[in-house]
Amino acid sequence: MYEQLWLPMQQQLGPKNLGLLVWLDLVVRGESKTKQTDTYRVQQQRLEPLAGNEQALEMEIGELARRAELLRRILDPALEPHDELRQQLRHLARWGGRIHYPIALHLLDLVDAGRPQADEAARALGYVEGFLVRRMLCQASTQSLNRHFMWCWRAVLRRSSESCPGSSSRSWRTNHRTSRGKSPSDRTQLTNM
Known part of the structure; x- marks a missing residue:
């Protein structure tokens, strides 16, 4: 062994x-x-x-x-065989942080099990990247983001009957529009979850 x-x-x-x-x-x-x-x-x-x-x-x-x-x-995203997922992992790697590792590992676990597809997992990681960009622009603290991402991820999966994380997030965004008809920010989404 x-x-x-x-x-x-x-x-x-x-x-x-x-x-x-x-x-x-x-x-x-x-x-x-x-x-x-x-x-x-x-x-x-x-x-x-x-x-x-x-x-x-x-x-x-x-x-x-x-x-x-x-x-x-x-x-090392170059080792990822799926193009879209490799590209999204590269984007996140360029940020230099490790905050996305737990959710990325969880997604790769799911992709290897056949659910979701790699492009759907890439889209889900794109939402993570968008959230990180907004936090950086707002100069918000990154304290406890690992736990927050894992909690949020489970909440999205529990609320959705769809098997795809990317479409679950997209579905959640679509069904939770603001009064102006726009999708809420990631912060609003996470707060509402």
């Missing part, structure tokens, strides 16, 4: 990004309140019931290795 799964993952990501992966894995699993400094403690608690079950542990490490490949596509 170590030589087949863990070591290649560690070599490809390096120690810094391996720690990031382990934290992102928790966030995508719903542990969005976990601080990066608590990552290993929380993962250890999560995996403790599997102690002694070699097969279950191997499945967990296999899932982490699969997510490592997804994280590599976020860190």
Whole structure:
């Protein structure tokens, strides 16, 4: 297990990004309140019931290795095989922040599972980029945005009966027009959710 799964993952990501992966894995699993400094403690608690079950542990490490490949596509968008998604990941990478990593990893997870399509995931990431641009222009604090994005994402998916994140967001925008007939700003959208 170590030589087949863990070591290649560690070599490809390096120690810094391996720690990031382990934290992102928790966030995508719903542990969005976990601080990066608590990552290993929380993962250890999560995996403790599997102690002694070699097969279950191997499945967990296999899932982490699969997510490592997804994280590599976020860190290096040139590795992303879908054009629109690669372009959107490049846009977000140019910002230089990591605030979009949890939602991007979650989307790539979904794309790999066949829902949504890559172009729909790219559109959803475009909404994230738009939100970040507006926050920058308003000089708004970025504090707690990781948790905010994960909460918001779940709210959009719960409210929509559609399977596509991009169309869910688009549907939400369409159905929540302002009194002037325009789509609300991202801030208004997120506040209303």
